Amino acid sequence: MNQVLSVIEARSSLRRYADKPISPEDKQAILHSALRAPTAGNMMLYSIIDVTDQAKKDFLVKSCDNQPFIAKAPMVLVFVLDFSKWYEYYRVSGVPQWCAEQDKAMHYPQEGEFLLAANDAIIAAQNAVIAAESLGIGSCYIGDIMEHYEAHRDLFKLPELAFPVTMLTFGHYPEDMERVKRDRYDAKYVVFENEYQELTDAELVEMNTAKKYPEKEDNFGLWMYKRKNGTDFMDEMSRSVKAGIDAWNSYGKK
Amino acid sequence: MNQVLSVIEARSSLRRYADKPISPEDKQAILHSALRAPTAGNMMLYSIIDVTDQAKKDFLVKSCDNQPFIAKAPMVLVFVLDFSKWYEYYRVSGVPQWCAEQDKAMHYPQEGEFLLAANDAIIAAQNAVIAAESLGIGSCYIGDIMEHYEAHRDLFKLPELAFPVTMLTFGHYPEDMERVKRDRYDAKYVVFENEYQELTDAELVEMNTAKKYPEKEDNFGLWMYKRKNGTDFMDEMSRSVKAGIDAWNSYGKK
Numbered sequence: 449m450n451q452v453l454s455v456i457e458a459r460s461s462l463r464r465y466a467d468k469p470i471s472p473e474d475k476q477a478i479l480h481s482a483l484r485a486p487t488a489g490n491m492m493l494y495s496i497i498d499v500t501d502q503a504k505k506d507f508l509v510k511s512c513d514n515q516p517f518i519a520k521a522p523m524v525l526v527f528v529l530d531f532s533k534w535y536e537y538y539r540v541s542g543v544p545q546w547c548a549e550q551d552k553a554m555h556y557p558q559e560g561e562f563l564l565a566a567n568d569a570i571i572a573a574q575n576a577v578i579a580a581e582s583l584g585i586g587s588c589y590i591g592d593i594m595e596h597y598e599a600h601r602d603l604f605k606l607p608e609l610a611f612p613v614t615m616l617t618f619g620h621y622p623e624d625m626e627r628v629k630r631d632r633y634d635a636k637y638v639v640f641e642n643e644y645q646e647l648t649d650a651e652l653v654e655m656n657t658a659k660k661y662p663e664k665e666d667n668f669g670l671w672m673y674k675r676k677n678g679t680d681f682m683d684e685m686s687r688s689v690k691a692g693i694d695a696w697n698s699y700g701k702k
Numbered sequence: 703m704n705q706v707l708s709v710i711e712a713r714s715s716l717r718r719y720a721d722k723p724i725s726p727e728d729k730q731a732i733l734h735s736a737l738r739a740p741t742a743g744n745m746m747l748y749s750i751i752d753v754t755d756q757a758k759k760d761f762l763v764k765s766c767d768n769q770p771f772i773a774k775a776p777m778v779l780v781f782v783l784d785f786s787k788w789y790e791y792y793r794v795s796g797v798p799q800w801c802a803e804q805d806k807a808m809h810y811p812q813e814g815e816f817l818l819a820a821n822d823a824i825i826a827a828q829n830a831v832i833a834a835e836s837l838g839i840g841s842c843y844i845g846d847i848m849e850h851y852e853a854h855r856d857l858f859k860l861p862e863l864a865f866p867v868t869m870l871t872f873g874h875y876p877e878d879m880e881r882v883k884r885d886r887y888d889a890k891y892v893v894f895e896n897e898y899q900e901l902t903d904a905e906l907v908e909m910n911t912a913k914k915y916p917e918k919e920d921n922f923g924l925w926m927y928k929r930k931n932g933t934d935f936m937d938e939m940s941r942s943v944k945a946g947i948d949a950w951n952s953y954g955k956k
Binding site: 450451452453455456457459460461477479480481483484485486487488489490491492494495496497498499500501504528532533534536537538540541542543546547552554555557558559560561562563564566567570571573574575577578579581582583589591594603604605606607610613614630631632633635637638639640641642643644646647649652653655656659667668669670672673675676677678682683684685686687688689690693 | 704705706707709710711713714715731733734735737738739740741742743744745746748749750751752753754755758782786787788790791792794795796797800801806808809811812813814815816817818820821824825827828829831832833835836837843845848857858859860861864867868884885886887889891892893894895896897898900901903906907909910913921922923924926927929930931932936937938939940941942943944947
């Protein structure tokens with residue numbers, strides 16, 4: 449197994465960090481790796497907010513579902529899907545005038561561009577994760593950054609064509625850290641040849657009971673629903689992403 | 703520079719492949735790396751369609767904006783964001799009945815879950831890309847798989863709570879391949895400390911003229927608009943993603 453495969457194999461989310469800063473060289477290598485990520489049409493449809501302000505980290509602890517370790521992470525990066533720079537550049541380049549001359553309606557970003565830019569942002573984020581891991585720096589994805597759109601927009605002064613799609617915390621592994629490798633579903637439930645296989649009820653039960661969790665109730669499906677989809681934070685994520693898409697879709701239409 | 707960083711550094715999109723199959727061992731390693739990717743709450747909110755059927759590859763050539771190299775790729779993986787398995791498992795676990803007993807409306811997936819699952823799917827895809835690259839196997843992202851939702855849904859027999867968010871083609875580098883490293887934007891235009899920096903008109907021009915492209919017209923902004931956002935395929939991507947989200951939002955509401 450080469451270093452790449454073993455780094456991928458060993459990586460798991462790290463929520464507790466050694467009391468050790470990330471060196472400027474390591475930080476630069478991680479950011480550089482993010483920026484080398486594949487990107488649609490080489491457009492780099494994202495921005496990265498490097499959160500160094502302790503007050504902002506403290507805010508994120510609360511706005512991201514009360515996770516205190518965010519405040520202690522030596523490095524916090526917010527990945528923002530972003531078409532703003534392109535549409536501002538189109539403006540500078542006289543595209544609206546060209547469209548008017550051609551008697552064409554200008555195409556403004558919609559859900560398609562939103563998802564395309566999300567792809568770009570997340571691909572870059574995962575490059576940062578892998579690069580960091582190779583340097584002995586662990587990380588944790590915080591999907592909760594998709595909640596509270598208006599508060600995060602104001603916190604980071606985001607324009608309409610920008611939405612924070614994921615956040616990563618980084619830090620060195622503590623010395624006393626015991627790595628726990630979490631189970632994943634068996635590939636037969638995830639990888640399908642040529643077409644999607646709807647699983648039978650028995651297979652759905654099997655796939656979930658085969659994957660061990662640290663703790664679960666007798667009814668694992670209900671336990672997960674209560675912890676995940678049936679929660680206030682999921683309601684908020686739904687509301688917030690909708691609000692973000694609405695703001696996105698309003699660009700250029702005022 | 704360790705192997706991970708150098709693999710990330712060297713990788714660029716590969717659209718022409720050596721006439722050499724991907725060995726079962728390499729394929730297994732790539733898929734395994736995808737499945738080890740970070741995932742929200744260890745839920746693995748995606749499926750992977752391994753497209754081995756030549757007729758399906760030929761279909762994808764046309765449905766993904768006429769890119770003939772797709773048909774010649776030794777491995778084609780479609781990454782599908784997927785909440786179907788969880789909601790079917792919730793059904794099997796009696797969650798709808800529990801909600802009814804509690805006099806609570808069941809929470810069905812909305813845009814928040816769609817984007818959360820997109821994150822999971824794309825993180826897994828990028829792990830596959832990096833793993834492949836470490837084995838000397840190049841890859842290319844095909845975002846066009848987000849177009850023609852209905853045709854791709856039928857091609858892969860996707861349920862409502864599944865949407866193909868990206869596709870990857872894989873193959874060995876041809877021997878005569880000269881690697882071209884494409885410019886990226888300077889980090890100062892992408893990485894911002896603590897808050898987003900709206901760029902001035904001069905900076906927008908500077909960032910784009912500094913990044914060299916293989917060919918461009920005098921007005922690079924207009925040239926890109928005509929090639930990207932102002933095209934039929936972007937109109938189709940907008941329509942298709944909207945249709946996919948509409949289907950997603952209709953789950954459980956019939």
